[in-house]
Amino acid sequence: MTTVPLAPPRRLLEFTLDDTPVRVPEGATILDACRAAGKDVPTLCHGDTLTPKNACRVCVVEVEGARTLAPACSRLAEPGMVVRTDTERTRHSRKVVLELLASSVDLSTTPRAAEWIKGYGAEPDRFGPEARRLGEEPRVDNDLYVRDYDKCILCYKCVDACGDQWQNSFAISVTGRGFDARIAVEHDGPLTESACVYCGNCIEVCPTGALSFKREFDMRADGSWDEEAQTETTTVCAYCGVGCNLTLHVQDNEIVKVTSPHDNPVTHGNLCIKGRFGFQHVQNRV
Numbered sequence: 001m002t003t004v005p006l007a008p009p010r011r012l013l014e015f016t017l018d019d020t021p022v023r024v025p026e027g028a029t030i031l032d033a034c035r036a037a038g039k040d041v042p043t044l045c046h047g048d049t050l051t052p053k054n055a056c057r058v059c060v061v062e063v064e065g066a067r068t069l070a071p072a073c074s075r076l077a078e079p080g081m082v083v084r085t086d087t088e089r090t091r092h093s094r095k096v097v098l099e100l101l102a103s104s105v106d107l108s109t110t111p112r113a114a115e116w117i118k119g120y121g122a123e124p125d126r127f128g129p130e131a132r133r134l135g136e137e138p139r140v141d142n143d144l145y146v147r148d149y150d151k152c153i154l155c156y157k158c159v160d161a162c163g164d165q166w167q168n169s170f171a172i173s174v175t176g177r178g179f180d181a182r183i184a185v186e187h188d189g190p191l192t193e194s195a196c197v198y199c200g201n202c203i204e205v206c207p208t209g210a211l212s213f214k215r216e217f218d219m220r221a222d223g224s225w226d227e228e229a230q231t232e233t234t235t236v237c238a239y240c241g242v243g244c245n246l247t248l249h250v251q252d253n254e255i256v257k258v259t260s261p262h263d264n265p266v267t268h269g270n271l272c273i274k275g276r277f278g279f280q281h282v283q284n285r286v
């Protein structure tokens with residue numbers, strides 16, 4: 001069971017969102033207001049457990065009186081502001097962002113990317129095959145994670161989750177500059193020679209599947225990964241006294257992945273190696 005801690009009530013402020021007055025608590029972002037109003041603003045680098053990075057700009061909206069478009073995921077709502085989420089300018093900007101990303105990165109496992117590309121009329125192919133950034137094979141150097149940097153949009157979420165925002169292991173960083181910038185562990189070497197503690201918290205926040213669980217990677221490769229057929233059961237980890245909530249993803253009567261609810265006040269979606277990967281004994285039935 002997920003519990004929600006009590007907090008003092010926050011003052012409400014009012015502003016105009018797509019010609020409709022809306023009220024949100026102080027400290028809410030424009031994206032929070034959009035989601036509360038049922039508006040579908042695309043996001044990629046935004047993470048509900050991380051500080052906004054403003055890296056992808058696919059969420060931009062128009063704020064009346066502002067010279068530039070504003071990222072909805074980080075811009076706080078202010079009283080009296082007038083915001084438009086679906087104008088020619090926002091649609092054009094999102095289209096170009098999607099074209100630049102999809103021309104250089106493999107977005108095939110990014111949830112909803114194909115739908116957005118179609119919906120915004122993006123044409124990634126117009127930049128030609130030379131726009132591809134890396135063109136390298138997935139890195140499979142351990143039994144738990146796969147790193148497929150051809151799918152990386154350089155959103156920095158894994159860097160923040162591995163660093164001071166959650167895990168404090170600092171195994172992941174950005175190496176190179178400009179077009180050569182890429183995510184890497186120390187000396188761009190194997191994960192097994194890095195400071196990685198195999199918590200899997202980077203995979204949890206990765207929006208594109210560039211970082212994935214080995215089991216999921218293998219099942220996708222052999223065509224057996226089927227999210228529609230999976231059930232989710234949330235329980236409590238029994239390995240230590242912290243008592244993290246675990247969500248077991250089960251397909252064909254086998255645990256295929258373990259996550260934790262992002263709104264859980266203990267884990268905020270994070271786990272350690274035991275809770276994340278210590279489930280094999282449950283299904284060794286021989």
Ligand code: SF4
Pocket residue numbers: 151152153154155156157158159183202205206207208209210211
């Ligand atoms: S590996 Fe994933 S989380 Fe990390 S920067 Fe790339 S896309 Fe973002």
Ligand code: SF4
Pocket residue numbers: 237238239240241242243244271272273274275276
């Ligand atoms: S996931 Fe790790 S920290 Fe959390 S209860 Fe299990 S063993 Fe303890």
Ligand code: FES
Pocket residue numbers: 042043044045046053054055056057058059060071072073074
């Ligand atoms: S989702 Fe807002 S800048 Fe990336």
